[in-house]
Every structure is written in structure tokens, then in C-alpha cells.
Amino acid sequence: xxxxxxxxxxxxxxxxxxxxxxxxxxxxxxxxxxxxxxxxxxxxxxxxxxxxxxxxxxxxxxxxxxxxxxxxxxxxxxxxxxxxxxxxxxxxxxxxxxxxxxxxxxxxxxxxxxxxxxxxxxxxxxxxxxxxxxxxxxxxxxxxxxxxxxxxxxxxxxxxxxxxxxxxxxxxxxxxxxxxxxxxxxxxxxxxxxxxxxxxxxxxxxxxxxxxxxxxxxxxxxxxxxxxxxxxxxxxxxxxxxxxxxxxxxxxxxxxxxxxxxx
Amino acid sequence: xxxxxxxxxxxxxxxxxxxxxxxxxxxxxxxxxxxxxxxxxxxxxxxxxxxxxxxxxxxxxxxxxxxxxxxxxxxxxxxxxxxxxxxxxxxxxxxxxxxxxxxxxxxxxxxxxxxxxxxxxxxxxxxxxxxxxxxxxxxxxxxxxxxxxxxxxxxxxxxxxxxxxxxxxxxxxxxxxxxxxxxxxxxxxxxxxxxxxxxxxxxxxxxxxxxxxxxxxxxxxxxxxxxxxxxxxxxxxxxxxxxxxxxxxxxxxxxxxxxxxxxxxxxxxxxxx
Numbered sequence: 312x313x314x315x316x317x318x319x320x321x322x323x324x325x326x327x328x329x330x331x332x333x334x335x336x337x338x339x340x341x342x343x344x345x346x347x348x349x350x351x352x353x354x355x356x357x358x359x360x361x362x363x364x365x366x367x368x369x370x371x372x373x374x375x376x377x378x379x380x381x382x383x384x385x386x387x388x389x390x391x392x393x394x395x396x397x398x399x400x401x402x403x404x405x406x407x408x409x410x411x412x413x414x415x416x417x418x419x420x421x422x423x424x425x426x427x428x429x430x431x432x433x434x435x436x437x438x439x440x441x442x443x444x445x446x447x448x449x450x451x452x453x454x455x456x457x458x459x460x461x462x463x464x465x466x467x468x469x470x471x472x473x474x475x476x477x478x479x480x481x482x483x484x485x486x487x488x489x490x491x492x493x494x495x496x497x498x499x500x501x502x503x504x505x506x507x508x509x510x511x512x513x514x515x516x517x518x519x520x521x522x523x524x525x526x527x528x529x530x531x532x533x534x535x536x537x538x539x540x541x542x543x544x545x546x547x548x549x550x551x552x553x554x555x556x557x558x559x560x561x562x563x564x565x566x567x568x569x570x571x572x573x574x
Numbered sequence: 575x576x577x578x579x580x581x582x583x584x585x586x587x588x589x590x591x592x593x594x595x596x597x598x599x600x601x602x603x604x605x606x607x608x609x610x611x612x613x614x615x616x617x618x619x620x621x622x623x624x625x626x627x628x629x630x631x632x633x634x635x636x637x638x639x640x641x642x643x644x645x646x647x648x649x650x651x652x653x654x655x656x657x658x659x660x661x662x663x664x665x666x667x668x669x670x671x672x673x674x675x676x677x678x679x680x681x682x683x684x685x686x687x688x689x690x691x692x693x694x695x696x697x698x699x700x701x702x703x704x705x706x707x708x709x710x711x712x713x714x715x716x717x718x719x720x721x722x723x724x725x726x727x728x729x730x731x732x733x734x735x736x737x738x739x740x741x742x743x744x745x746x747x748x749x750x751x752x753x754x755x756x757x758x759x760x761x762x763x764x765x766x767x768x769x770x771x772x773x774x775x776x777x778x779x780x781x782x783x784x785x786x787x788x789x790x791x792x793x794x795x796x797x798x799x800x801x802x803x804x805x806x807x808x809x810x811x812x813x814x815x816x817x818x819x820x821x822x823x824x825x826x827x828x829x830x831x832x833x834x835x836x837x838x839x840x841x842x843x844x845x846x847x
Contacts (some may be wrong), residue, residue, distance in 0.1 A: 339753025347760040350769070357774040363624040365616070491601045498605030501612050509619040 318415065319423040326393075326426040337428070344432030348381045351504075352440060367508055371447035372536055378440025379461075379535075380503055380528035383468040385437050389430025391473050395480035397424050399490065402483045408571050418562060421480065422473075453535065460544065461535040468527035471551045472500075474558040481558070481565035503528045523550040580676045581684045588688020602697045606645055607704050613641050614709060630773040635710060636800065640771055642705040643796045646698045647727060648768050650690060651734040651791050655682050656758075659742030660751050668842055679739065679835065686735060714799050722813060723799035729820040730791045736827035737762070737787070743831070746838035767793035784810045787823040794820065 330337040352374055359370045368376065398421050401407040410420050445453065475496045482489040503524040507515050518525045530547050533539070592599075621627075621634045632640060659682070662668045671678050705711035714720045741758050745751045763769060765788035772780055772793050783789045794816050797803060803813035810816060 333750040335748060336750035336753050339751075340756065341753070343753045343757035343760070346757060350760055350764045354764070354769040354774070357770060357776075358620070361630045361774055362620050362626070364620065366619050366623040488597050491598045494598065494601045494605055498601070498608050501605075501608050504612065505616050509615045511615070514615070 315415065315419060315423060318420070322424045323426050326428055330428055340429045341432035341435075344429055345436045348433055348436035349439070352377055365506060365509060368506055369448075371444050372532075373506075374440050375444025375448065375536065376506060376528060376532040377504075378437050378442075378444055379465065379468075379532045380437075381433055381440060382437030383465055383472065383527045383531075384500075385430050385433030385435075386465075386469050387430075387472040387476070388427055388433050390469075391422065391425035391476055392427045392430065394422050394425035395476050395483070395489070395493075397421055398480040399483040402569070403487060405571055407569065417566070418477070418559070425476075448536070454538070457535050457538050460539060461531050464526065464531035464534055464547075467548055467551050468531060470555060471523060471526050474551075474554045477558040477562055481562040484565040484569040500524055500527070506533075519547060520550045523547070523554060526551050580680075584676065584681055584684035585688035588685040589691055590688075591685075592689045592692040596692065596696070599692055599696045602649075603700055606697065606701050607708075609645060610638070610642060610701075610705065610709060614638055630771065632771060632773070637771070638709050639705075639711045639800065640796060642701065642709065642711050643799060644768055644792060646701060647730065647792050647796055648763070648766075649693055649697055650727065651730050651766075652759075653686055653735050653738040654689075655686055655735065656738045656742035656745070656751065656755050658682070658685075659739075660745040660749075660755070663745040663749060663842075678839075679831065682739060682742075683735065690731075714801060716801060719798065719801055719813075722817070723795050726790075726795040726798050726817060726820060729817075729824055730795050732824050733787050733820070733827060734762070734791050736824070736831050739831050740827070740834055743834050743838045746841050762788065762791065765789070766791040767796075784819065787827065790816070790820045790823055 355370070355373060355377065358364065359373075364370060365373055398407070401410060410417060413420060415423075479489055479492045479496060482492055499522060502510075502514070502518050507518050507525045507529045510518070515525075518529075526547060530539075534544075617634060617637055621629065627633055629637070662671070668678075671681060674681060676684075702711075702713075706713070714723070737758070741751065741755060744754060748754070765783070765786070767789060772783055772789055775783070798813060798816070803811055803816060805813055807813075810819075
């Protein structure tokens with residue numbers, strides 16, 4: 312455990328050092344992500360001014376929803392997003408062998424190098440939006456149990472997104488051009504931008520059980536606002552755990568196919 | 575003849591680069607319809623819940639059509655040239671471009687045109703087909719308006735290109751401009767009407783927007799295509815007035831770009847050459 316933590320902190324220090332080489336660019340990158348994530352909610356203000364809005368979600372509730380999704384994206388971005396990039400680059404230039412012989416579990420080794428500090432901008436924007444939502448809805452509306460479940464479901468959301476990253480990384484063992492998979496799998500995340508109540512039944516089932524992107528926004532936000540039964544909790548958590556097991560299995564299977572390019 | 579050859583070779587270079595990324599284009603073939611599907615269900619719910627046929631000047635079908643055209647126009651107007659320029663500066667190979675028998679600006683323009691071909695062929699055309707068959711999108715029927723809106727699209731591309739070129743030139747001072755590019759992209763998307771049409775914006779901004787370049791990059795050409803401007807209307811509903819504003823912005827941005835370019839090349843010291 313100790314050596315893993317040390318690796319994690321060292322890779323954070325390296326990432327920080329490389330960002331500090333171009334400080335202005337770094338602050339602009341973080342600020343840009345912060346602002347970008349507020350433009351969507353501004354459009355939402357206009358939508359709610361001109362229409363009744365999204366059925367079942369008042370304006371502050373929907374801001375809370377968007378903030379939750381932004382927060383989940385931000386945490387994944389901050390902690391893990393560089394993981395598949397490191398794997399893809401290492402496989403391409405043949406330096407992946409070096410990670411195989413290091414005295415760390417390979418998945419853990421690559422995961423702990425996943426930092427991307429830009430994600431801070433997204434986390435901040437998420438917190439601002441969630442904060443706005445919570446205070447506008449009214450603090451008295453939230454029970455402690457729902458808050459705890461909300462945090463747990465946010466972690467499940469991050470876990471699901473981590474699984475996507477793991478699948479992208481695994482694909483780099485099978486074919487070289489795996490960057491396009493980022494676009495493809497995160498294209499699916501577009502379904503998580505709005506409450507799944509707006510979709511038809513078939514899509515709702517897919518987004519909950521088969522490709523459970525709704526765990527990154529809809530379910531945590533709904534739980535915080537309206538609570539969740541034990542049974543419901545199990546049926547939205549299980550697909551994510553299943554997805555995690557499948558993506559781990561996929562990594563192990565794909566890594567066996569790895570042939571060193573560096574020679 | 576010589577100029578044609580220079581242009582041809584730059585376009586060929588852009589085309590070749592685009593071919594190298596063909597897999598990425600194919601992925602867009604899947605992700606763009608996803609955007610439309612999400613938008614479709616979202617707005618279907620909003621229209622039903624609100625109980626109105628027209629929201630902010632658009633019926634449900636018109637809003638979906640607007641969004642489909644917006645994706646296509648956005649894709650054609652979008653330029654990544656600032657990324658290439660940052661790369662040129664970071665790697666110090668700007669000097670090579672001074673040796674080429676073509677100006678830096680022209681080189682970038684024709685490279686971009688070459689890159690765009692593939693976008694149009696394998697991303698825009700299939701998306702239009704899907705929109706027509708699945709989402710009931712109708713193409714414009716008036717030939718003069720169609721031709722005029724295509725002219726506006728070309729002007730929109732130039733406006734977008736000039737702004738991106740200006741962003742790219744900032745790399746001569748800041749070297750790394752990743753953050754700036756990201757901010758530019760989001761603001762252009764938002765202010766050009768890429769998230770929602772500008773008719774949803776507060777009316778003071780709609781007035782101000784007529785005098786800014788952003789709406790001419792997306793909102794105006796799309797609405798021209800959808801037949802929302804006429805030749806008899808007054809003010810900014812008149813097609814010739816918006817066309818004139820577009821041309822004005824092309825000229826102004828070109829002059830600014832040329833001026834900043836002069837300063838940038840003075841600043842450039844050839845490190846890494």
C-alpha cells in the first residue's frame with residue numbers, strides 16, 4: 312500500500328511540475344474548463360425562461376443535476392483521464408515493457424499515473440452548480456441519509472467512467488488507433504446530460520442496465536432530491552459493478568495479446 | 575498557374591492529414607446522431623410539458639432541423655488551425671514556413687480547405703440523410719435562398735478561420751495556448767447559437783449580437799437557409815443587411831489578422847530552427 316501511495320504522489324508531483332512550466336497556460340486551461348461548464352447552465356436559464364422546462368425538474372433541481380454530472384466528470388478527469396493516454400503512448404512507442412517489469416500491479420501502476428490537474432476547473436464548476444442547486448432548493452429538503460447515498464452514487468459514477476477509460480486503454484493492446492474510442496465512448500455520455508425521464512422506455516433501460524451512464528448524473532441527483540429505496544439502490548449499483556468486472560476482465564484478456572513494439 | 579499549384583499542394587497536404595484520421599471521422603458518424611437523438615427527446619419533452627407549438631420562434635420540427643444544420647455548419651466552420659500553429663511555435667518549425675513560396679496565412683487556409691473535404695463527405699452528408707429519413711428534416715426549396723445561404727456559409731467559414739488564426743497567433747507570445755483554444759471553442763459555440771438558437775437569449779444581447787461576429791458564423795447562415803430572412807424586410811431581418819454585415823466582418827477580421835501577424839512575426843526569434 313505504502314509504495315503505491317508513494318507512486319501516486321510522485322506522479323502528482325511530476326504532473327504539477329510540468330504544468331508549472333507554463334503557468335499562465337495552466338491557469339487558462341483550468342479557468343477555461345470552469346467557464347465552459349457554466350455556459351451550458353446559462354443556456355438552461357434561457358430555456359427555463361422561455362418554456363416550462365424539463366418535466367419533473369424545477370430550474371434549481373436541474374442545475375443540481377447538471378452540477379452533479381460536471382462534478383463526476385471533473386473527478387474522473389482529475390484522477391484518471393491520463394491513464395489510457397499513458398497506456399496508448401507507451402504501447403505505441405514500445406515503452407510499455409518497462410511498466411510490466413516494475414514491481415507494481417500493472418493496472419494500478421497505470422491508474423496511479425492518471426492525473427490531469429485541468430480537471431480542477433470542472434470540479435470547481437460542479438461544486439458551484441451543486442451548491443447553487445442545494446441552497447436554492449433549500450437545505451431543509453435534504454436528509455442526511457440522502458446526502459450519504461448521493462456521495463456513494465457519485466463514487467459509483469466515477470467508477471463507471473473509470474471502467475470506460477479502462478476499456479479504452481485495453482483496446483490499445485489490440486489496435487493502435489484507440490484515441491477515437493474516447494470520442495465514441497464519451498459520445499455515449501451525452502445521454503447523461505439530461506434526466507433519463509425524457510427518453511423512452513427502451514433507452515431508459517439501456518442507460519440504466521446495459522450501458523449505465525445514468526449513474527453519473529441522473530441517479531445521484533434524483534437520490535439527493537427524492538431519496539431511493541434499498542431495492543432501487545441495488546438495481547442501479549449492480550450494473551456498474553458488473554461493468555467494472557467486465558472491464559477488468561477485458562484488460563486482463565487484452566494485455567495477453569500485447570506484443571512489444573519496442574523490441 | 576503557379577498559384578494554383580501552390581494551392582493544390584497545400585490542399586493535398588490537408589487532405590492527406592485528414593485521411594490519416596479517417597477513423598476519427600467515422601466515429602463522428604456515430605456520435606453526431608447521438609447528439610440529435612438526445613436533443614430530440616429533450617425538446618419533445620419540453621414542448622409537450624410547456625404545451626406550446628412555438629417556443630422562441632421555433633416549432634419542435636424547426637428546432638430539430640436547426641440543431642441538425644447547426645451540427646453540420648459547426649463542423650464545417652470549426653477550425654483546428656490554432657492547434658497546428660501552437661505546434662509550429664512549440665516545436666520551433668515556424669521558420670520552415672518562411673521559406674515556403676506561399677504566405678503563412680494562405681498556407682494555413684488551403685491546408686484547412688483540404689482537411690475539410692473529408693468532413694463534408696463522410697460526416698455531413700450521412701448526417702443529413704439520417705436527419706431527413708429519421709427526424710423528418712426538410713431541405714430548403716427556394717433555390718435563390720439556398721444559393722445565398724451557401725455563400726453565407728463560405729463567409730462563415732472565413733470568419734471562423736480568421737478568429738482561429740488570431741488565436742493561433744497568440745502562441746507567438748504565450749507559446750502554449752491550449753487553455754485559450756479551449757475557451758475560444760466554448761464561447762464560439764455558445765455565442766454563435768450552437769447550444770440553443772440566439773432567439774432564446776435576452777433581447778438586449780440579441781440586439782448587441784447583430785454587431786458582433788459570432789452569430790454570422792452559425793445562426794445567420796442556418797436561418798437564411800431555413801428561409802427566416804427576406805429581401806423586403808427591414809433591419810436585421812433583411813437578407814442583404816446580414817450578408818453585408820458578414821462581409822464587413824470578413825474584411826475587419828482579415829485586417830486585424832494581418833496586423834497581429836506582422837507583430838507576431840516580428841516577435842518570433844527563430845528559436846529551435
